[in-house]
Amino acid sequence: MTDVTSSASNSVIDINPATGTAVAELNETDLASVPERLARARQAQRRWAAKSFKERASHIDLMRRYLVDRAEDLARTVSESNGKTRIDALATEVLPCALACQWYAGNAEKVLRPAMRRPGSLLFANKRTQVSHLPLGVVGIISPWNYPLSIPFGEIVMALMAGNAVQLKVAAATPAVGRAIEHIVSAGELPEGLFQHLVGSGSKVAGAWFEHGIDKLFFTGSVNAGKTLMAQAAHTLTPVSLELGGNDPMIVLADADLERASNGAAWAGYQNAGQSCGGVERIYVEAPVYDDFVERLAKKTRALRHGPGHADQVNVDIGSLTTEGQLRTVQQHLEDALAKGARIEAQSQPVGDVEKGLFFPATLLTGLRDDMLTVCEETFGPLLAVEKVDNAEQALEKANRSNLALTSSVWTGDNKRGRALAARLETGVTTINDHLYTHGLSEAPWGGWKESGIGRTHGPEGLLEMTHPKVINWDLLPAKRNLWWYPADRATYKGLLNALRFAFPKNAGQWLGASLKLTPFLIRKMFSRWKVD
Structure with missing residues (x-):
């Protein structure tokens, strides 16, 4: 079974990875139309940028209403296209989209309105400076298959509230969600051509965009793909924002609430079948509580259910992986770990016919070595690797070894100590006594360090990434x-x-x-x- 196929008529067929059945068929975009598409987008963008923030927000509010009214249909579409459970789709895809509409519509003007800067010295007391944030123009978005709705839609809303036109290319594995996004945006009654959805190869679409003058590219995906796109962008000096994944550590200190910590580890490690760049992959536990923590997490892992479930998918905890390639990667990482001495402490139980889908059980591993693939690379699957450490300093050192630095978490009964340790973790986001939720906080910037990418989305920082800073300076005196x-x-x-x-x-x-x-x-x-x- 393949997750996506192309027919002879240049169409793309979306296959449900949990059942192997076809979900939708979309025609590929003729890339010869990109120059004309960009011209239409620029024409629409000029009219859109002339609107006030309040006027733009009224269009976004129409999208929010559509999202809320059709929440169940959208969750079903995401579930069938991506393979995650219906509950997962509702909680991590549909709800964050509605929240994004609310926050950006309500806060974009505060962040982006022109602001005066005070003179930095008495020598320039006669000068006045105003900083404005002008739209980029036409923004390109290439989105991934793991969160095919919430990741691109949040960026779409940011771009629109900042006054831009948007061209979207969703992942080849989840084109049906791209069509669903078309319907959401259509409910916003935008000017014709302001938003466009392109179907096809990400690298080919990006190449056409770069050649014909996209103003900025926002990409979420693998490190290798991000590096390739950045190299392409260099030829035209097109700015890029890249979010490229993670191998995220969780540190459990001896004073942690182990019941909460084990619950949080199960959620952040296995949710979306582990296909979350901000999910937990490595867990470092202080020696005094290691055995207790592993026992608790093992019991919870064995209690989890993976599979297609019933038609409404509310009686299972974990859905399928999204692509055959990702399933092979998870299998390879598990085989590598076992060959190097790791042990399987627990696995989830299948529910329903798992043979037709790309299912993999939630798996808890111990007995780790630093050279295991699941420790030093991104697994992007439902594998949780737990290691005993002597103290917090050793945990910190191991956590910071990775070349990926998106998110991390510290679990402790002492918030002050937790914040101090969090400040030393080399990641874009660190949470205390929680994990895998800040992508849903519209007010908080999202992005990482090292090879996890460059730039930020979400929050004021994300809105600013959608603009050109423009300085206007003048003299108060007739010198x-x-x-x-x-x-x-x-x-x-x-x-x-x-x-x-x-x-x-x-x-x-x-x-x-x-x-x-x-x-x-x-x-x-x-x-x-x-x-x-």
């Missing part, structure tokens, strides 16, 4: 010249020295002397005519 302008002469040289001593005096005497010399020179230099024979 003829600035201090440093021509002609160059001894008086100008001494005037600059006195300006420096006025701004940075050694003592009060030097400041007074400099100011007495500087003031008459400034008057002569700035307000007199430059007499040229």
